Amino acid sequence: MRAARPGGTALKALITAVLAGVFATQATAALLPNAPLLIAATVAALAVEGILYRWQPGMLSLFAKAHADITVRHVLRDLLLVVGLLRLAEQGREAQYTPLVAGLLLFYALHCAIQAVSILVRRTRTLPVLTRNIDASALRLSPAPAALLRRPGYRLLVLGLPTTVGLAATAMSREPLPAAAGIALSLVLAAAGLGALLMRLLPSRRPAGEQEVLDWFDAWLADYRPTVGLYFSGGVSSAYQANMWLETMSRLGERPVVILRERFMVARIAPTDIPVVCLPKVSTLMRLEHSTLQVLIHPSNSGKTSQVLRIPTIKHAFVNHGESDKLSSCNPYAKAYDEVWVAGPEARERYARAEVGIEDKDVVEIGRPQLGAVHPRSGPPAADARTTVLYAPTWEGWDGNPGNTSVIAAGENLVQALLADPDVRLLYKPHPLTGSVVPAAGAADLRIRDLIRAANQERSRSHSAPSPSSPSPSPAERARAASELDRLTAELDRLTATGSRADADQMERMLAQGAPPPGRAEAVAQATAAWEEAYWASLPQAEHQIVTDVRPALYACFNVADLLISDVSSVISDFLASGKPYAVANTSGLPEEAFRAAFPTVAAATVLTPDASGVPALLEAVRHPEKDELVEARGVLKLRLLGPDEPTSQQRCNMALRDLSTAALNHGARMAQTQMQPETQPQEQPQRERQVQPRRLAEDLLPGPRRESDAGAGAGVEVGADAGAPVTPPSRSVPPV
Structure with missing residues (x-):
């Protein structure tokens, strides 16, 4: 959270004092009674509400915590208007306002009904799985209801405005007709909103249910057959930690997938063509155990990381989101992963110096694949x-x-x-x-x-003029550069657009961000490079920049x-x-x-x-x-x-992934072989046979040429070696090729 600018607290205190003052003025005017003052205070109260929603939305939550939310404020405002009407009414004419009070109560009842139904609609639209870059049209996704129907405070303010205006007009004219017309209009609008929401609860309009979504997700996993995933969980400002690995993931030559845990993070992942899935619940996450995933890459530690580490069929590699000499770059939590992938020898030695329990054989040097973008x-x-x-x-x-x-x-x-x-x-x-x-x-x-x-x-x-070797561009050149930057910005925004409204909910964004068109990733990369060139060219050469x-x-x-x-x-x-x-x-x-x-x-x-x-x-x-x-x-x-320039960091990363995938396949084969064997094995079965058979099964499952040794965790027996002789486990560092 950014530190507050000077005057921010004073501004909030001023708005609070003004709002309290107009309510006090409105109450005073209602009790005197004083119609002009009552109307002026009501108008001022509505103006403050508009300012809050337009420029100070953060204060709305503060008022809500103090039990002074929009509903309370709106009811109080209308109540004071009714009190004013009763005080202003001539002797014996108070009964003419009874229908108005009844209509007002009915409007608030409709408001509560709309809120209850909107919650039901929101629950039907909260899916157990969120996706990006995946065709999920089979789930009967639909656009979100209008924002007016989903935001209770904004809804009450807008739908109740005719009522408030009508009551204020009646207070001035002493005639009940304006108030009756205003209340009637509010009732019609509220009833229409309630009907629109109820229509979405019809079976034909509802999206897929939870079990149907889970079955669809299982089918997608079986069809796509992902092999490597980027697992990420974090806060609002931490998305950059995952984003820096997206391009590397796209170049692994595998079937990658991005796995998230927080719903809000789906929209914060940078543009990519890699399928993105968000699995908020642990029970849904555990469905990955029966998928083809072999390796998960982790760019950060989080409390939810321990949940996915429980899946025994997947190997896990910690890659971090950057390396430095700080203690955070050799966190003891890294012991939870099968391997720790680091950039170079210094990081390996850093873990050794830290004595946090990371064994040297579990450290793999892959360089920094992202640095291909650094000239x-x-x-x-x-x-x-x-x-x-x-x-x-x-x-x-x-x-x-x-x-x-x-x-x-x-x-x-x-x-x-x-x-x-x-x-x-x-x-x-x-x-x-x-x-x-x-x-x-x-x-x-x-x-x-x-x-x-x-x-x-x-x-x-x-x-101040620029240096002689780089003369300042003319105004015409600056204008052309700015125009080109605007064009490229629009093009890049178009390529990376979500395709949904600004006030769309998660389901609507999921519908809009289906399977990407072919070649979009390449187009985004080219547009980004062109944008960066135009950006620097458009800036005054003598001007400092805050980026x-x-x-x-x-x-x-x-x-x-x-x-x-x-x-x-x-x-x-x-x-x-x-x-x-x-x-x-x-x-x-x-x-x-x-x-x-x-x-x-x-x-x-x-x-x-x-x-x-x-x-x-x-x-x-x-x-x-x-x-x-x-x-x-x-x-x-x-x-x-x-690390060295050759082989490239991307090549070393691919090699590390291939070796860890092999270890995952071998482990899975051994576990499958163990489950297929009877509970009681003959004692006379040779020890060598029991050790070699699982390896042969794993090699039969692996694509490509037969490997001479198992690079997996705990492997140390070569094919054809004497089972009784000790064999040194192979190094897990990726050697030059």
Whole structure:
């Protein structure tokens, strides 16, 4: 949760005070009675409600927690109008308002009935399985009811508006006709809404029931026959952890599937052609045990991970969503997986140093397949060109360690030092979770953004010209670039659109996001590359940028940056693929020598102190490569962190998957053989035969040439070997080919 901007709390207090004031005024006017004041207070109350729904929706939940939700406020508003009418009525004419009160009560009864039926409709539309990129038309999916019928507060406000207006008009004219007309209109609208919802409960209009959906899902699994899955569970802001592995999954040469656990996460997974299924219930998740899935890849740990680890027919590999020297990169939870796939030798040694129980034979080096999108350094920056510096700090973490992020202690100093250099263009890309744990980090992030905006305004006022080697584009060229960016944005939005309304529910989105058209993934990749090129071309060369949207991605920022400044995180490990200089802010309180010793990823970095005094010398080394003394160190560190360039990381990932899939098949074959054997086996059966037979069965099940040894977990007996002789288990690291 981002830290609140100054004045946010004061604004909420002001709105609350105004709302309480208009209700108090309305009550006073009803009791006096004073018709003009009563009408003015009613209009003011409706205006405040509109402001809440339009600009302050978060306050609606706060009022609801205080038992002052829209229903209570609406009933109170109409009740005060009725009290005012009774007080304003002439002696003996109070009875003429009795039908109005009866109609008002009937309207609220219809409102409650609509809410009850809408809950029933919502339950029929809440399926046990959600999908994307799968044709689920057999489940009789349908568009969602109108948002007006699904949102009780908004519904009451809109449908009850004629009643409130009619009562206010009657208070002014002392004639019951306006109130009667308003109540009648509200009753007609409410009855129509109730009828529309009831129609959806008819058997012919209802979607498939739970058992029918589960049977359909089993049939889809049997037809698609997935072999590898990406399993992910997390919070609203954590979808990036899964998204970074989507392209790698699509290149595995298998039948992949993305398995999610939270319903909201389905919409947050990036555009992909891989089938996506969400299985919220454990009982539904366990149906995977009888599928063809062999391997699940896990980019993060979560409480729900333990649930899928109970499936014995699937092997599990932990790949993490990034590697760094932090303790989170060698979490003891990794012991729960069959294998831990890491980038390079340093990660293997990190697990050994941490002594968290990860055996070396279970660690497989695959590199970082995602880094194919990072362009290697093509040469030093042009002599007179602006130096593009990417400042990408990480977040504060859960443990409160001041060394986790530089934003609090050093961020403003670093940014001020960079902005002070007229030949620097700064790209600021904070971590999306910044400020979610420590409010001071969120506040510092906001101050940094203000510094960058102020610097851009200053450059604009001073008409700062770009360097001679990169002249400023003319207004016509800028206009053409902006027009091209708009066109590409529209094209990319079209390719990645969900095909459903903004207020669609999950079933409607599931209906709209069926089987993708052929070639969509390739079209999205090409459109994204073209968009990124147009994006950077459209920006003023002298203007600093705050990059917080999904586009451009972090790796796109890598490709245009000459220098990275970051913290101890996976960002610096990934940036090494470019071969460009990088710096790390030391906010840990350790001396530089101890800081480098504690964090091996800093070995080839320039270490900056919190006061940012080293920034000028750092920029000088970037602009004059002959002064860069860390070139060779970066090459050595890249090999340690990311592994060799050949075979490619994608090839090594494919090999690791193939070996673990083989282990899963062999394990399944042994278990099947065990279940087929009688409970009591003859004692005279040779030991060697009992060990070799399951392996032969597994080899018969495997496609392709017969393997000489089992790469699975616990395998250590080669075909034809003497069963009595000890055999060393094969290494699980993927060897070069």
